[in-house]
Amino acid sequence: MKKASRVLLIFFLLLIVLLAFQYPKLDIISGYAAKNMSSSVFLAKRTAVSVAQNDNNVPLISVAEVVVDPMAKNATATVFGLKERRAVYREGLGSVLLNGDSELPKDLKRPNRNILKDSLPFPYGNNGTKDSIFPEVDYQKLDRALHMAFSSPEIQKTRTVLVAYKDHIVAEKYIRGFDPETPILGWSMTKSILATLYGIMEYQGKIxxxxxxxxxxxxxxxxxxxxxxxxxxxxxxxxxxxxxxxxxxxxxxxxxxxxxxxxxxxxxxxxxxxxxxxxxxxxxxxxxxxxxxQFDTYQEYLDFPYRELIDKTGMYSMLIETDLNGTYVGSSYGWANTRDWAKFGLLYLHRGMWNGERIFAPEWVDYVSRPTAFSNGVYGAHFWLNSRGKYPDVPRDLYSANGYQGQYVFIIPSRQVVVVRTGLAGGEKFDVNAFLKGILAAFPKDP
The missing domain is CATH 1.20.58 (Methane Monooxygenase Hydroxylase; Chain G, domain 1)
Structure with a gap:
């Protein structure tokens, strides 16, 4: 009995030490859990159970307890009852994490969206996909490559993969709970969206x-x-x-x-x-x-990304969340379904031309894909590069939008290919070089 008491005492002492060490981070833990839950449930329309078991089930974040209020459209998180943080969903603006005594503005402006019904298939519309077979494409190799990307779900944690070739979807796969309509957080892929807005501003002669x-x-x-x-x-x-x-x-x-x-x-x-x-x-x-x-009114700023890029290219599922001050979180909080992320890649593959309309100058593509000094050839202008062969079995002209946990839009001009991969693991857990090598083996080197 005494031994059990000593073990219990040691356990509680260790817990106290751990809490003391991690206490300053508890605000971050509960804040991340609340914000991610709110956005995933109210923006992406996923279940709270799925988000808790998957997205928030990572070291430290998993200790947070999150309560979702469907009526108020918010999520509240605590860590062992401490450091309560709340994230609130706003229609058209996404979710935002409240700080201390911060409150939402009473007059919440929303971006005006121009979502058109159309009869065109992907990529210029949202009425299904083109049913085409390319004789030069080895579809068996494509199937094997996609199978490998999903073959170790506990390690790779791949959620969706889409391969587009000559404006056609030639391969597409989703895990259970995700489909072509499910918005996915791009994390730092949003940086490439933000950069594109500057490319548009430059093309329009404004900067x-x-x-x-x-x-x-x-x-x-x-x-x-x-x-x-x-x-x-x-x-x-x-x-x-x-x-x-x-x-x-x-x-x-x-x-x-x-x-x-x-x-x-x-x-x-x-x-x-x-x-x-x-x-x-x-x-x-x-x-x-x-x-x-750069804009005379806040409404003009809100509308600009959608009017000049997002809705103009039919990426209707895309939404960029704003902070409490109403500014787009251009570093990290862009959401879109897998097909719309692919459209973004195809816009770059077409060097700024979209269904006969120019969105940005073709030279903008050269600019963002030119290596930046001291980046070791891996970074351009808010895009990642393969200019020095970071992925040795992949063409050097590849450039990409990359995000936390292995979100990718790969643009490969020499193969006329765009590849989208989303998931919950990147780095060593997901071998990008092997993944792309397997996919590109299905395509001719000179399309």
């Missing part, structure tokens, strides 16, 4: 990439030399810590700030522009805030 970024706080110091180009290439020289394992610049921004665009704005420089490359979600949200300042 020049070499111009200094119009940030009032920088006008009287060395930061005045930072240009749009420096920000899009993550070469501003501004200090930033992109670390999600601790309380860092990134986690403070996502879980404690009403205005996410302000965090990078207030940072000092650690180097001159172009002297370092430093991946920064704060920079992307700063760019979203700068974009907001």
């Amino acid at each position: 020049e990439l070499e111009d200094n970024a119009p940030v009032a706080e920088w006008e009287n110091d060395s930061r005045a030399e930072i240009s749009y180009d420096h920000l899009l290439r993550m070469q501003s020289g501004l200090e930033w810590e992109e670390d999600y394992s601790t309380i860092s610049d990134a986690t403070r921004m996502f879980f404690f700030e009403d205005d996410m665009s302000s965090v990078q704005r207030g940072k000092e420089t650690i180097a001159s522009p172009t002297q370092v490359w430093n991946y920064s979600s704060g920079t992307s949200n700063l760019l979203s805030g700068i974009l907001r300042d």
Whole structure:
């Protein structure tokens, strides 16, 4: 009996030590759990049980207890009854995490959407897919490649895969609970959406990439030399810590700030522009805030991504969530179903032309896919690259939108192929090189 008591005492002491060590992170844990649950349930229309068992079932986040209120459209999370955080869903704007005494604005403006009914198949419409067979495509190899992508569900955690070739879907697969209509969080794939908005602004003659970024706080110091180009290439020289394992610049921004665009704005420089490359979600949200300042009214800013890109290309499932200040979280919070993510890739494959209408200049594609100095050839302008063979068995002209947990839109111009993969695991758990090698083996090298 005494031995059991000692074991129990040791257990509680260890628990106290663990809680003391992790206590500062509890706000992040409950905040992540609440926000992810709210968006997944009310935006993606998934069940709370599925989200809890899968999306939130990761180290530390899994200890949070989340309660969903369907009537109020919110989710509230706590960790052992501590650090309560609430995320609220807003129609047209997605979910937002409340901070302390923060409240939603009483007059919530929403983006105007132009969702048209049409009779066209994918990609220029949403009325099914084209039923075509390409004699040069080895469909058996494609089937094997997709099978391999889903073959270890507990490790790879692949959810959806789509392969498009010459504007046709030639392969598509979903796990149970997901289908062509299910919106999926792209995480940092949203950065590539944000960059595209700047490409559109440039094409419309509203900005020049070499111009200094119009940030009032920088006008009287060395930061005045930072240009749009420096920000899009993550070469501003501004200090930033992109670390999600601790309380860092990134986690403070996502879980404690009403205005996410302000965090990078207030940072000092650690180097001159172009002297370092430093991946920064704060920079992307700063760019979203700068974009907001380009418009005379807030409604114009809200409408711009949908009017000029998203709805114009029929990506009707896509939604970019805003922060509490009403600014798009351009670093991370873009949602779309797998087919609409593929349309985004095809827009780039077509170098900005969409069904006869030009969205951005063809030179924009060259710009975003040109390697940025000091990135070791893996980064362009808010897109990832294969210019130095990070994926050795894949063409060097591949460039992609990448997101946390293995969200990808791969664009491979030399093969006229776009590949979308979504899931809950990336890095070592999902072998991108092997995945793409298997898919590309089904296509001719000179289509």
